[in-house]
Each structure stands twice: as C-alpha cells, then as structure tokens.
Ligand SMILES: [Zn+2]
Ligand SMILES: [Zn+2]
Ligand SMILES: [Zn+2]
Ligand SMILES: [Zn+2]
C-alpha cells in the first residue's frame with residue numbers, strides 16, 4: 001500500500017473498535033488495513049442462532065464510492081448466499097451509497113440471516129427447498145449452523 | 153425482343169422520375185413511390201406474370217397501408233403532438249416536392265403513394281433530438297409551472313409520455329414529484345455550493361474549515377469533492393445519467409442538470425448530456441439510433457413491435473446505412489424480423505454442415521476440373537471443357553433462361569422415398585442446404601461483385617485518361633454496382649424467407665419473382681466480367697440492366713410485403 005489510508009477508513013476502523021456493534025466484530029489485518037476478518041453472530045430467534053459466522057471483507061481502492069467486497073467463509077445454508085459464500089444483498093450492489101459504512105453493511109448482513117428471502121435467490125436449490133418445504137429447510141440450516149458455525 | 157424495347161421505354165420514365173426525386177431528400181422515402189403512371193406502363197410492358205395484376209390492385213388500395221401509418225401516429229401511447237406529429241410530416245413531404253424544381257404539376261397533384269414495402273420515417277441529427285427534447289420540456293414546464301430541470305426529470309420518469317405525466321401530475325402532484333425523485337419545494341432553493349461551519353462529510357470524513365459542501369433539497373449534504381467523485385463515477389464508469397440518485401443512503405432524489413453543472417467539469421457535463429440523449433432515444437419506441445458504427449443519427453418510425461409480423465420496416469439513414477427499424481439489423485426485406493432471427497440462429501447452429509457449401513472452389517460438373525469463383529456472377533464457364541453451368545445449382549446455364557427451369561425452387565421429393573426417419577431427416581437437411589446454399593452464395597457474390605467493381609473502377613480511371621471519357625460518364629458503373637449490392641441483399645433474404653414459407657398459391661408467384669430478379673442480377677453481374685476496354689461501349693446496356701434489376705426488386709418486395717400485410721403467406725413455423 002503506497003497510498004496513505006483515507007481518513008474515512010481510519011475513522012471507520014477506529015469506531016469499529018471503540019464502539020463495536022453487538023454480535024459483530026471486524027478486525028483489520030496488520031499488514032493490510034483494507035482487509036478485515038469479520039465475525040457475525042446468528043441473530044436470536046433465527047435458525048442461525050448460536051452460530052458464529054466468519055466472513056472476509058475487503059475495501060477496494062474506490063471505496064466508499066464502490067461497496068466493500070464481502071464473502072462468507074463459514075458454510076451456511078441460506079437462499080441468498082451461494083456455495084462460495086457470495087451474498088445477494090441490494091446494498092452491496094445497486095443500492096450502495098457512499099454514505100453507508102462497514103458497520104451498516106454488516107448489520108444488513110446480520111438482518112439477512114434473520115430474514116432469508118427465497119424470492120430473490122442466489123442459491124436456487126436452497127431457495128427451492130425454502131419455498132417448498134420451509135420446515136425442512138430451517139432444520140437443515142440449524143444442522144449446518146451446528147456443524148460448521150461453532151465458536152472455536 | 154419486343155419486350156426489351158418496350159421495357160426500355162418504361163425504364164426511361166421511371167429512371168428520370170427517380171433521378172429527380174432522389175437528390176438530398178433529407179428525411180425520407182415516400183417520394184419514390186409516386187410514379188403511379190410509369191408503374192402501370194411498366195406493368196403493361198413486363199412479361200405478364202400474375203403479380204403485376206395483384207400489385208396494380210395494390211396501388212389503389214393503399215388505404216390499408218395508411219391505416220397502419222395512422223395507427224403509428226395515434227398509437228396507444230398517444231405519441232404527443234409536440235413531437236413530430238402527422239401534420240408536421242405532411243408539411244415535410246410538401247416541402248420536399250417544392251424544393252424539387254424538376255417536379256411538374258401533375259406529379260405534385262398526385263397524392264404521395266407509398267409502396268407496400270416502404271414505411272414512413274424521419275432521420276434526426278443530434279441537434280434535432282436535442283431540440284425535440286427542449287421543445288417538449290419547455291411546453292410541459294409551462295403547463296406544470298415547474299422549472300425546466302425538474303420537468304426534464306418528470307418527463308424522463310414517465311419515459312417522455314407527456315399525456316401520462318400531465319394526468320398523473322394533475323391527479324396527485326405530491327405523489328408524482330415524489331415518485332420521480334423530486335420532492336417538494338423544487339421551486340425554492342436553487343442549487344448552490346455552501347461552506348458550513350462544523351460540518352463533517354459522511355463520505356470522506358473531512359471536517360476542515362472552509363470545506364465546500366452541496367446538498368439537494370433532500371438535505372443529504374456532502375463535500376463537493378465527494379459529490380463530484382460520486383457523479384463522475386456514475387456518469388463515466390456506469391454510463392448513468394437520467395436516473396442518478398442522491399448519494400445519501402436510501403435517498404431517491406434524482407440529480408438534476410443544474411446541480412450537475414454546478415458540481416462537475418465541462419467535459420463530464422457533455423458526456424452527461426450525451427447519455428441523456430441516449431436514454432431519450434432509448435425510452436421512445438418510435439426512435440432508434442442508426443446502428444452504423446460512429447453514426448450519430450437517430451431514425452423515427454411509427455412501426456410498433458406488434459406490427460413486425462406484418463411489415464418489415466426498412467429505413468435509410470443519412471449515412472447511407474439501410475437497416476431494419478424493428479431489429480436494427482441491416483436491411484433484410486422481404487424476410488420478417490422473427491424469421492431473420494430464427495434463420496441466423498439456425499445457420500449458426502448448423503454452420504459446420506453448411507460450411508463446405510460456401511467454399512470458393514467447386515468442380516466442373518462435366519469434366520471435374522477445379523473451378524475457382526472470383527467474381528460475383530454465377531454463370532460459370534469451365535476453362536477446360538467450356539461447359540457453361542450455374543454455380544448455385546451446378547445445372548446447365550443454357551437452361552436457366554427457360555420457363556421450366558428452377559434454380560431457386562426446392563423440389564420436394566415424393567413421399568415414397570421419405571418414409572423412414574433417416575430419409576426424412578436427410579431430406580430436411582437437403583432442403584435447408586438448398587436455401588442456405590443460395591443465401592450464402594448471394595452474400596458471397598455481393599462481396600465478389602464489390603471487389604470486381606473496385607478493380608474495374610481502377611481500370612476505368614486509367615481508361616479515362618486514354619479514352620477521354622469523363623468522370624461523370626463512368627458513374628453508371630457505380631450505380632450498377634450499388635444496384636447489384638442491394639439486389640443481392642434482397643435475394644439473400646428471399647432464401648431465408650422461402651425456407652420458412654409453406655407452399656400455397658402465392659409461393660409460385662414469389663418464386664417467379666425471385667427467379668426473375670435472380671436472372672436480372674446475374675445478367676448485370678456478368679457485365680462486370682467484360683474486358684474493361686469494352687465497358688465504355690456497354691454503357692447504355694448496363695444502365696438498362698441496372699434499372700431492370702431495381703425494378704424487379706421493387707416488384708418482388710412489393711408483392712411479398714403486400715401478402716405479409718394481408719397475412720396471405722403461410723409459414724411452416726409460428727411467426728412469434
Ligand atoms: Zn467528502
Ligand atoms: Zn438525498
Ligand atoms: Zn446512420
Ligand atoms: Zn428486422
């Protein structure tokens with residue numbers, strides 16, 4: 001990184017440490033301040049409750065004009081998250097605004113865990129199951145959470 | 153050859169009328185259609201094929217075409233009177249005739265008649281399009297008592313449907329403004345850049361004194377640097393213009409031209425206005441950009457999507473490009489858009505099977521020596537055995553002029569030998585190859601015709617200095633070459649058309665027309681292979697053949713277009 005870190009990123013990072021969002025942590029790498037290790041707890045009452053999901057987050061050069069790049073590292077059974085961990089979320093695409101921040105985006109992701117939307121699927125197979133047999137889908141999501149998303 | 157002499161007479165009438173109407177007609181086409189009397193003469197003169205009778209009837213029943221035309225103007229969307237209404241185009245046509253000094257009173261008295269395959273259209277320059285937008289904005293702004301920047305946003309929101317905008321606005325002004333991303337009080341607070349004490353920009357987190365800031369009246373305030381960067385990215389990288397929202401999270405307020413001018417450098421506002429123009433044209437069903445590379449013109453045509461099974465709307469841009477208004481591919485008359493799409497797909501899928509066909513070399517059917525095709529003409533003569541044959545069907549050339557010989561028609565074999573599945577599939581492949589062969593051949597021949605013309609043109613230029621012929625006198629070559637290109641283009645598509653055509657009484661007329669045009673084209677094409685020093689002496693003959701080709705083309709197109717409009721063609725696939 002030859003270019004100095006923009007004030008915006010420095011401020012955001014500071015605030016993530018000083019006023020952390022409950023259930024969410026984001027820590028930048030020592031050698032790359034644009035790369036974050038993220039942990040998001042499954043929201044209470046959802047089929048992801050009790051799970052801790054790790055994600056990677058990268059701030060591209062044109063951030064905040066462009067949204068951060070985020071991906072689930074932990075396997076998760078969710079209609080809007082595909083096998084590679086990519087997330088289908090409007091604020092990460094068309095509805096991105098440079099006024100949005102890392103914390104707001106992570107909150108949106110946590111909210112997405114609480115409210116899966118099979119009508120706008122990224123993972124067709126999961127979405128199909130979600131629509132046809134929701135109980136079974138939720139059961140699978142719980143199983144996956146237990147199997148893959150436990151605190152280490 | 154009495155037919156030939158009478159034919160020439162008719163030609164000269166058509167030719168002179170054409171010549172007078174041709175020059176610099178800025179926007180249109182209609183003009184060509186008016187030689188009603190010369191056409192009936194021509195019908196008398198031409199060999200009496202049935203289509204001459206039907207097309208004669210067609211000339212009088214232009215009403216049905218006009219009904220298509222009027223439904224264009226008053227389509228459901230009620231394309232507004234501000235933009236190019238019907239009245240305006242009438243004026244244009246009159247102007248056209250007045251400009252045309254050569255037109256005499258009798259021609260002028262005739263109502264302009266369009267042929268069945270011609271559609272009304274206009275060509276617009278970027279300036280025309282800009283002023284069209286400006287006129288509409290000004291008119292609506294006046295009516296709604298809104299500033300023009302806001303009106304522009306409202307019009308873009310309703311995709312330039314003026315009536316709908318006014319109706320919805322009158323119905324619920326607040327809601328309309330909100331939906332369009334304007335919000336209230338657009339009349340107050342003209343956009344301006346301000347310095348605010350104690351302000352921190354949410355995007356860059358700068359908070360220094362003297363920081364310039366900007367906000368639209370949604371009050372989402374950011375520093376001007378961030379705003380500029382945001383707009384630059386939208387315009388430059390994302391090609392957005394008409395619907396750029398405020399950078400505030402979740403805000404749907406649309407940036408207006410005035411705010412934009414305030415924030416970004418000139419080069420970017422130019423790009424912004426270009427993009428706005430793009431969306432203006434893209435938003436209107438009746439406007440399309442000319443698809444020619446680097447062409448800046450747009451064409452307006454009233455033919456709607458739903459009409460495309462009944463008409464093939466070929467339009468001609470100022471830049472000389474002829475394209476289909478329906479699908480923007482190069483002119484593909486007489487074949488309707490759906491069939492063109494199908495055919496192209498089929499050819500792509502079957503390209504391997506078909507490839508060998510369009511090869512440049514074939515064997516002489518008599519002595520088997522290899523023959524290379526290096527001109528557009530399909531009349532081949534074997535160097536070795538002097539056998540004259542047709543490149544397309546490999547049949548004897550001598551038989552091509554006779555009435556029973558059908559180079560263009562695919563003869564379905566009798567049912568007996570197509571009983572099993574294998575035979576059937578073989579026959580369907582043969583059928584496809586028959587049409588593909590001819591389609592590809594005209595495409596290739598058109599290219600070869602062009603090559604040979606360019607070669608000949610160079611030789612002619614040399615000849616000019618020795619023979620004393622002037623530049624104008626060699627123009628007939630150019631005209632002939634262009635006619636060949638145009639006719640081969642048409643012929644090419646007649647084969648795709650024929651492939652999907654189911655047999656009925658009309659198909660025979662069609663095939664006759666196709667054959668006549670094909671023969672006319674080959675006769676003309678052949679002349680290009682004459683030694684250059686003979687060409688000067690062949691001027692009259694070449695001009696005659698050129699006119700004849702063009703006339704056969706018009707007859708074919710008029711007949712196919714009329715039947716398409718009247719839905720008398722039967723196709724072996726769904727026209728959908
Ligand atoms: Zn800023
Ligand atoms: Zn806003
Ligand atoms: Zn053009
Ligand atoms: Zn088309």
Ligand SMILES: [Zn+2]
Pocket residue numbers: 516517518519520521534535536537538539
């Ligand atoms: Zn031979």
Ligand SMILES: [Zn+2]
Pocket residue numbers: 542543544545546547552559560
């Ligand atoms: Zn032939």
